[in-house]
Structure formats: structure tokens, C-alpha cells
Amino acid sequence: MREIEFWFEFASNYSYLSVMRIEAAAAERGVTVRWKPLLLGPIFRSLGWNTSPFVLQKAKGEYVWTDMVRQCRKHGLPWQRPAEFPRASLLPARVALVGADQPWIGAYCRRIMLLNFAEDRAIDDLHTVAEVLTQLQLPAQQILDAAQSDASKLKLRQQTEAAQAKGIFGAPTFFVGDEMFWGDDRLDDALLSASA
Amino acid sequence: MREIEFWFEFASNYSYLSVMRIEAAAAERGVTVRWKPLLLGPIFRSLGWNTSPFVLQKAKGEYVWTDMVRQCRKHGLPWQRPAEFPRASLLPARVALVGADQPWIGAYCRRIMLLNFAEDRAIDDLHTVAEVLTQLQLPAQQILDAAQSDASKLKLRQQTEAAQAKGIFGAPTFFVGDEMFWGDDRLDDALLSASA
Numbered sequence: 001m002r003e004i005e006f007w008f009e010f011a012s013n014y015s016y017l018s019v020m021r022i023e024a025a026a027a028e029r030g031v032t033v034r035w036k037p038l039l040l041g042p043i044f045r046s047l048g049w050n051t052s053p054f055v056l057q058k059a060k061g062e063y064v065w066t067d068m069v070r071q072c073r074k075h076g077l078p079w080q081r082p083a084e085f086p087r088a089s090l091l092p093a094r095v096a097l098v099g100a101d102q103p104w105i106g107a108y109c110r111r112i113m114l115l116n117f118a119e120d121r122a123i124d125d126l127h128t129v130a131e132v133l134t135q136l137q138l139p140a141q142q143i144l145d146a147a148q149s150d151a152s153k154l155k156l157r158q159q160t161e162a163a164q165a166k167g168i169f170g171a172p173t174f175f176v177g178d179e180m181f182w183g184d185d186r187l188d189d190a191l192l193s194a195s196a
Numbered sequence: 197m198r199e200i201e202f203w204f205e206f207a208s209n210y211s212y213l214s215v216m217r218i219e220a221a222a223a224e225r226g227v228t229v230r231w232k233p234l235l236l237g238p239i240f241r242s243l244g245w246n247t248s249p250f251v252l253q254k255a256k257g258e259y260v261w262t263d264m265v266r267q268c269r270k271h272g273l274p275w276q277r278p279a280e281f282p283r284a285s286l287l288p289a290r291v292a293l294v295g296a297d298q299p300w301i302g303a304y305c306r307r308i309m310l311l312n313f314a315e316d317r318a319i320d321d322l323h324t325v326a327e328v329l330t331q332l333q334l335p336a337q338q339i340l341d342a343a344q345s346d347a348s349k350l351k352l353r354q355q356t357e358a359a360q361a362k363g364i365f366g367a368p369t370f371f372v373g374d375e376m377f378w379g380d381d382r383l384d385d386a387l388l389s390a391s392a
Contacts, residue, residue, distance in 0.1 A: 047253060057243060057365060059360075059363045059364070059365040060365045060366070060378075062363060063363065063365070063376060063378055066375075066376065067377075067378070067382075070385065074385070164255075167255050167258060167259065168255070169253060169255040169256045169259070170256070179262075180259060180262065181263075182256075182259055182263070183381075185379075185381045186263075189266065189270070
């Protein structure tokens with residue numbers, strides 16, 4: 001089975017690029033995407049950082065917003081620099097974990113990412129996430145109940161711990177078998193490896 | 197005039213990739229390369245780091261060596277992980293600054309990089325640098341005297357300060373006019389921009 005594990009975080013701007021591109025790019029190569037939402041907060045804290053390195057390192061942070069404008073132009077994606085960065089992303093991540101194996105996962109993730117990075121809207125918001133699910137013709141309340149259950153909360157913590165155990169230190173990160181690829185810049189290499 | 201500023205550090209593994217590729221890739225696009233050797237040490241110290249982030253961040257550091265194997269394979273470059281990283285690079289950088297506008301700069305930089313990243317040899321060594329210059333049919337002693345003059349030492353310090361003032365936080369970094377591109381992964385985008 002040709003597949004790629006896709007570890008991403010809704011607050012991460014480079015994850016935005018990959019979330020928007022991966023489903024079509026993988027389909028072109030006959031590769032199945034395994035969606036693996038995670039939280040970068042605990043990973044950054046384990047490195048001694050209380051927020052994104054793009055906030056902590058001022059020069060790199062300023063560069064990143066220039067780079068995003070160019071990358072979005074290159075890939076034909078809309079872009080608006082979020083007024084708040086990194087945005088809280090707990091609820092949308094829990095919902096993504098509930099839907100990870102469902103046919104709506106790609107469309108859901110793209111919609112959440114567009115809210116954050118193209119419409120500059122908060123995403124860790126019950127009403128907003130419910131609206132997105134409803135637009136996708138899904139039973140919003142049922143999915144939100146599942147996402148907010150203790151079992152689901154535990155599962156997201158475990159997923160983030162599993163990411164760290166695999167050596168993940170940022171997002172997006174791709175795995176093809178045991179081989180790790182870090183960053184949207186390696187998406188094409190990872191897909192090439194998965195389809196080889 | 198179509199040109200690209202190329203800021204690099206001989207101790208930096210991603211600078212290795214760009215040093216090996218840039219002259220041919222720029223020539224293909226009719227772009228002139230302005231070679232800008234710098235030292236990352238003072239830049240990292242200003243961020244509170246006493247060495248490379250690839251050493252300080254263990255998970256990222258381990259990943260980087262896997263990534264280098266793949267990137268070198270992709271570009272057809274030899275690769276041997278240096279036993280010492282990051283290597284001292286002061287003398288070769290001073291020599292590169294002396295030769296920055298000379299026709300031998302590309303060949304010299306590639307030879308120093310190959311010593312570090314393909315032959316696992318120390319590069320901050322008078323005998324080694326003299327040997328490289330001699331192999332290039334250059335007046336080694338005269339160039340080394342110039343490189344070790346007070347004026348040359350001051351010039352490298354000023355060049356590294358100029359890099360920081362431009363917002364450079366890592367290497368390789370490219371400038372096309374005022375536009376900054378960071379990382380070997382952006383070399384092609386930078387050249388495309390320079391030739392547009």
C-alpha cells in the first residue's frame with residue numbers, strides 16, 4: 001500500500017501550504033494520505049520554548065511572512081497574514097482526530113486552514129467549527145460531542161507524544177515508512193518516495 | 197544587471213549544497229553571483245546560542261543528516277557526514293573574502309566545501325588552505341598574507357555585521373535586490389527572481 005503519514009498543526013503556516021496541496025498531489029501519484037493532526041505547543045515547550053520559533057526569533061519570523069507571500073503566490077493559494085500567531089487550535093485538532101479516517105477530513109482541514117490563513121479568523125471556537133462541519137453537510141453536534149469527550153482529549157495528547165517519540169520537532173512532517181521528511185518543501189520528495 | 201548576492205558559511209551543511217550548485221545554475225539563467233562569505237557564530241551568539249541549532253536541537257540535528265544524504269543524492273553531490281560539526285571556518289572565510297570578486301572564487305569555495313562535507317577534513321588550517329590555493333595555480337602565500345592582515349580580519353567582521361543588519365539569521369541566504377531568500381531550498385526561486 002502506497003501511503004504517506006501527514007503530521008500537521010492548524011496553527012502552523014507551513015502546514016497550511018501542505019494541507020491545501022497534499023490531497024490532490026497524493027492522488028496524482030496514487031498515494032493515500034494518513035492525516036495526523038498534532039499540537040506543536042507541547043513539542044515546543046519540550047525544547048524550552050513558550051511559543052513558535054517564528055515569534056521567538058524576530059529576524060526569522062519577519063522573513064517567514066515574506067516567504068509565505070511568495071509560496072502562496074507560487075502555489076496559487078490565498079494568503080492573509082493572521083493578526084494573531086500562532087492561533088489556538090485545540091478544538092479543530094480534536095475534530096480532525098475524530099475525522100482522520102473519514103472521507104471529509106481533507107475538505108475539513110482545508111476549510112479550517114483557510115479561516116486561519118486566508119480569512120484571519122479565530123479557529124479554536126465552537127461556533128466556527130460547528131459552522132464548518134455544517135457546511136460540509138456533517139452532523140456537527142455529534143462530531144463536536146465526540147471531539148470533546150475525555151477519550152478524544154486523551155487521544156490527541158497521545159498522538160502528540162507519539163509524534164515526539166518519532167522524532168518530530170516541527171510541522172508539517174511526513175513519514176513514508178520509517179523515513180521522515182520535514183517541511184512543506186519536502187512534500188514532493190516524500191510523495192515521490194511513497195510512489196516509488 | 198542581473199545578479200544575486202550569495203551569503204554563505206563554510207561550516208554550514210546547507211551552504212555546501214548551494215556553493216556546489218550556484219555558479220552553474222546562475223550561469224544558465226544569465227545571472228552573476230556576488231559571493232558573500234560570513235561567519236554564523238556571531239549571528240548564533242546574538243540569538244543566545246553557543247553553537248549551531250542542529251547541535252542544540254537534538255531531534256532536528258538528527259533529521260538534518262538524513263536530509264543531507266537525500267539532498268546530495270538528488271543533486272548528484274558527494275557526501276560524508278563531518279566527524280566535527282560545525283567546523284571552524286575562519287581562515288577559509290577570510291580567504292574567500294579576499295577572492296570574492298576574483299574568477300577563482302567559485303572553484304575555491306567548492307574545494308573547501310568538499311574537504312569539509314565529502315572528505316571529512318579540517319578546513320581552518322593554514323597548510324590545507326595553502327594546498328587548495330596552490331592546486332588552483334594561485335599565489336598561495338600572497339593570498340594568505342592578505343587574508344590574515346588586520347584589514348581583512350576587520351572586513352570579515354564588518355561583513356558579518358552587515359549580514360545581521362540585513363536580517364540574515366542563517367545560511368545560505370540569497371538577496372535579489374532587497375528581496376531575501378533563505379535556505380538552499382530557495383536558490384531556484386531566487387535565481388528565477390534575479391532573471392525575471
